[in-house]
Amino acid sequence: MAEETEDLRAFREELRAWLDQNCPQSMRDGRNDEASICWGGKNWQFDSEDQRTWLERCVTKGYTVPTWPVEYGGAGFDRDQDKIYHEEMARIGARYPLRSFGIWMLGPALLYFGSREQKLHYLPPIARGEVRWCQGYSEPGAGSDLASLQTRCEDEGDHWLINGQKIWTSYADKSDWIFALVRTDRDAPKHKGISFVLIDMASEGVSTRPIKLISGKSPFCETFLDNVRIPKEQVVGEVNRGWDVAKYLLTHEREMISAGGGVMGSGRALGAVLADSETGLSDPVLRADAMRAEVNGLAMALTLERYKDQAEAGQGAGDASAMLKYMGTELNKQRLEVLMAAAGADALTWEDDRAPSWLRAKANSIEGGTSEVMLSIISKRVLGLPG
Amino acid sequence: MLADAARGFLDQKAPISHLRRMRDEGRVFDSGLWKAMAEMGWAGILVPEDCGGAGMGHSAACVLAGEMGRTLVQSPFIPTAVVATTVYSSVMDDRSRHALSRIATGDMTVALAVDEGAKFDPEHIESKAEKVGNGYRLSGRKRFVVGGLSADRLLVLAHTEEGPTLFEVEADQTGVNRSALHLIDSGDGADILFDEVELDGEAIMGQLGRARDVLVPALRAGQAALAAEMTGLASAAVGMTIAYLKERKQFGVPIGAFQALQHRAAHLWCECEVTASAVLNAGRMLDTDPGNAAMAVSLAKARATDTAQRAVQEGVQMHGGIGMTDDFDMGFFMKRARVAAEWLGDYGYHANIVAQARGF
Numbered sequence: 001m002a003e004e005t006e007d008l009r010a011f012r013e014e015l016r017a018w019l020d021q022n023c024p025q026s027m028r029d030g031r032n033d034e035a036s037i038c039w040g041g042k043n044w045q046f047d048s049e050d051q052r053t054w055l056e057r058c059v060t061k062g063y064t065v066p067t068w069p070v071e072y073g074g075a076g077f078d079r080d081q082d083k084i085y086h087e088e089m090a091r092i093g094a095r096y097p098l099r100s101f102g103i104w105m106l107g108p109a110l111l112y113f114g115s116r117e118q119k120l121h122y123l124p125p126i127a128r129g130e131v132r133w134c135q136g137y138s139e140p141g142a143g144s145d146l147a148s149l150q151t152r153c154e155d156e157g158d159h160w161l162i163n164g165q166k167i168w169t170s171y172a173d174k175s176d177w178i179f180a181l182v183r184t185d186r187d188a189p190k191h192k193g194i195s196f197v198l199i200d201m202a203s204e205g206v207s208t209r210p211i212k213l214i215s216g217k218s219p220f221c222e223t224f225l226d227n228v229r230i231p232k233e234q235v236v237g238e239v240n241r242g243w244d245v246a247k248y249l250l251t252h253e254r255e256m257i258s259a260g261g262g263v264m265g266s267g268r269a270l271g272a273v274l275a276d277s278e279t280g281l282s283d284p285v286l287r288a289d290a291m292r293a294e295v296n297g298l299a300m301a302l303t304l305e306r307y308k309d310q311a312e313a314g315q316g317a318g319d320a321s322a323m324l325k326y327m328g329t330e331l332n333k334q335r336l337e338v339l340m341a342a343a344g345a346d347a348l349t350w351e352d353d354r355a356p357s358w359l360r361a362k363a364n365s366i367e368g369g370t371s372e373v374m375l376s377i378i379s380k381r382v383l384g385l386p387g
Numbered sequence: 388m389l390a391d392a393a394r395g396f397l398d399q400k401a402p403i404s405h406l407r408r409m410r411d412e413g414r415v416f417d418s419g420l421w422k423a424m425a426e427m428g429w430a431g432i433l434v435p436e437d438c439g440g441a442g443m444g445h446s447a448a449c450v451l452a453g454e455m456g457r458t459l460v461q462s463p464f465i466p467t468a469v470v471a472t473t474v475y476s477s478v479m480d481d482r483s484r485h486a487l488s489r490i491a492t493g494d495m496t497v498a499l500a501v502d503e504g505a506k507f508d509p510e511h512i513e514s515k516a517e518k519v520g521n522g523y524r525l526s527g528r529k530r531f532v533v534g535g536l537s538a539d540r541l542l543v544l545a546h547t548e549e550g551p552t553l554f555e556v557e558a559d560q561t562g563v564n565r566s567a568l569h570l571i572d573s574g575d576g577a578d579i580l581f582d583e584v585e586l587d588g589e590a591i592m593g594q595l596g597r598a599r600d601v602l603v604p605a606l607r608a609g610q611a612a613l614a615a616e617m618t619g620l621a622s623a624a625v626g627m628t629i630a631y632l633k634e635r636k637q638f639g640v641p642i643g644a645f646q647a648l649q650h651r652a653a654h655l656w657c658e659c660e661v662t663a664s665a666v667l668n669a670g671r672m673l674d675t676d677p678g679n680a681a682m683a684v685s686l687a688k689a690r691a692t693d694t695a696q697r698a699v700q701e702g703v704q705m706h707g708g709i710g711m712t713d714d715f716d717m718g719f720f721m722k723r724a725r726v727a728a729e730w731l732g733d734y735g736y737h738a739n740i741v742a743q744a745r746g747f
Contacts, residue, residue, distance in 0.1 A: 271746030281747060291738040294745050296661070298682075299690045303664040323657045372650065379649035383629050383656060386644045 012084050016091075022057045023094045024050035030093030033357060034219070037099045041132025042176050055129055058097035065103055065127045068111070072119055073127025079312035101170065102126035102133040106179050109196070109249050113237040122198070136166040136180030136199075136223055137246070144373050146181075147190045147243065151225060153182035153197060160197065160235075162205075162228040168367065172208040172221035176201055180225075185240050196242035198234040199225070215359035216350060251317070253368040254325030270294045270338060277342040286341055293335045300331050319381040326374035329364035336361050389447055393454035396427060401460045403716045406573060409461065415567075415575035416496075416537035421462055425493025429464065433472045433608070438487040440472075445608055446670035449615035453666070456619025459723050461574045463496040466534035469612045471497035473605035474542055474553065478593050486540075498538035499605070500529040500579055507732040509602065514545040514581065516554060523547070523591075525554060525562075525584040533730055535577035536567050542592060543581065549596030560584055572719070572726040604677060607684045610731045611669040614684075614691035617727050618659065618666050621691070621698035624720045625655045628702045635707075648705060655701055662687075662694040682744035685737035692734045695724040 004012070027050055029036075038044070038051050046052040058064050061075060066085050068074025077085060089096070107126055110119055125131040142149040151164025162182055172178065178199045185193030199206065205228040210218035237245045270290045274281055281287065307317045307324060317324060336358045340347050347354035365371040379385045401420055409417060424430060432448050434440020441447075448469055455464060472490055475483040489495035501509050514527020525545055535541065541556045541563070556563060562584035568576035593601040629652055632643030642648055669687035672680035699721040703710035710717045728734070 274747045291742045295689050295738050299661045299665040302668050303661045306664045327657050375650040375653040378653035385649050
């Protein structure tokens with residue numbers, strides 16, 4: 001740890017005092033699994049009064065999106081302050097007050113590509129947890145080959161007319177708005193005719209259907225867009241340049257998924273898990289697997305930290321984000337295999353939350369670009385191999 | 388900057404062809420090269436400035452070690468400039484200061500004699516130093532003393548009645564019998580028999596019965612530097628392999644166009660990146676919080692051991708037949724990686740330390 005400056009120490013103390021005073025006890029259980037997340041949105045049902053209070057208090061301070069500028073609902077934290085914020089939150093096991101695709105994905109894209117009007121219009125409701133967003137990228141015929149997407153978006157003079165189908169839209173059935181990639185020029189080369197649009201899910205012609213997964217849950221949906229009309233100003237960035245926004249967001253998404261929901265290294269040490277299990281400490285094979293998973297997880301956590309530091313120094317991860325995504329998700333799957341093995345029969349019922357998270361994680365190396373796509377990106381763009 | 392200077396120097400003075408020549412001539416130590424490295428300030432990289440060194444930290448030493456790994460330099464750098472220097476620096480009496488100044492000028496090399504079995508295990512040794520008058524009589528058999536054949540001085544771990552103690556022994560002293568190891572990596576190594584070697588009371592490094600105080604920091608420094616060396620080795624091996632994938636044609640195309648090989652190469656690159664983070668962290672921890680660096684260092688050595696071995700195994704396989712030939716350099720990388728994997732603790736040894744630090 002580098003020495004903390006006087007200013008940062010004061011900042012830490014103030015933040016710590018605020019958290020001590022304002023974070024409700026029940027929001028300090030250290031949970032960060034999907035079931036504990038406050039997603040926000042028009043239809044959000046708070047799990048508890050504490051969850052509501054915690055969100056409201058954080059909103060007043062900009063702590064739901066600490067690094068966003070204050071005028072868009074953030075706290076304007078720099079990297080050092082943000083790090084301290086996360087450390088202090090972790091110290092008391094505080095849950096994040098709000099997590100959402102608006103925060104993770106649309107927000108960063110708008111901050112980078114959006115017009116000032118768009119930022120002022122869309123960002124504050126995200127920061128306050130009032131509008132929940134989902135992402136419309138993949139289509140039945142466009143998975144790994146995302147740029148071949150076919151959803152049509154036609155210029156009808158005073159509005160756009162959209163027709164098509166999206167798939168794997170996370171929580172589309174619970175979201176208020178969707179940001180989507182659509183084809184605005186059918187004659188251009190496939191990467192050049194795509195635009196990034198914002199659609200109100202309440203618009204006529206939008207419908208969703210949940211997809212049941214192996215985990216028994218349905219976090220993903222099919223989303224149908226039939227003659228949906230949207231105002232002209234709901235395009236982010238230039239028309240036909242949506243792929244730039246998509247690429248930027250995909251990079252962001254990869255970094256996010258690679259963080260594995262914060263479980264790598266920073267989560268419960270596998271040692272504690274083994275100690276709790278029946279044979280964990282006496283089974284040499286399990287212990288060896290756990291050691292390898294722990295070594296890799298800790299090294300991966302350091303790698304994420306290193307790339308974040310580089311990003312702060314103005315050096316984006318760029319194509320190396322494919323490495324973060326690939327390694328982060330593969331190692332997380334490895335870790336969850338060890339957790340399942342350690343738990344034995346205890347984790348084999350649907351009442352236990354371990355099986356669903358283990359199954360859910362299998363999607364991590366598929367969504368946001370498969371591991372194989374990541375390896376191809378690295379081999380071509382980082383290593384310069386032909387093809 | 389340090390890395391660039393080091394790379395420029397090594398490309399000129401100690402490319403892989405230098406190792407090949409040494410191997411062919413049956414030499415394990417190039418005193419001229421070590422002198423030149425000392426003039427660059429490398430021998431004294433960790434030696435305090437008032438003892439004539441550069442007074443830089445472990446992160447800097449790791450940068451140098453990483454560059455040396457790229458060209459497989461065989462030198463006393465880790466045994467002398469890292470391990471022994473750290474021992475002397477934690478003692479810091481007049482004798483140590485004198486030793487440090489001779490290390491910095493490249494006039495003295497030192498090797499650490501700890502291992503007695505086939506595996507690194509400093510907690511279990513049988514060598515003994517019996518009290519005789521004001522001095523000690525040292526007896527025992529040490530194995531795999533890296534740098535031990537050419538070293539001027541040896542730091543030897545032995546039991547006394549008061550507990551394990553580290554002794555300073557001149558390599559040409561009566562009763563010190565060195566036999567050369569013909570190591571697969573063409574490096575400097577010796578088995579050493581200490582046959583009733585007479586030592587005076589001054590030979591104790593640090594406190595009697597308290598070898599750990601001086602040995603543990605030195606071993607950690609050496610393990611971190613070795614991890615850095617292996618990471619440099621791994622990236623160089625991966626770099627050579629990728630270059631070969633672009634140039635070698637089969638079925639009318641560069642073999643790097645085949646996805647089966649692309650993905651393996653990309654995976655190797657990812658492993659190198661993750662390991663590099665662990666190595667950087669180890670150097671940083673040794674510089675800023677050495678008392679708590681155990682896990683960071685073992686994490687780095689475990690990862691580096693794993694990555695280097697994977698890199699050389701894939702390196703040979705992806706080069707095909709030419710990778711198996713002595714004329715081609717990849718074999719040198721493979722042999723060095725195997726020796727470095729064992730030295731100062733293998734994967735299991737270090738993964739176990741990480742596991743213990745994490746509660747299992």
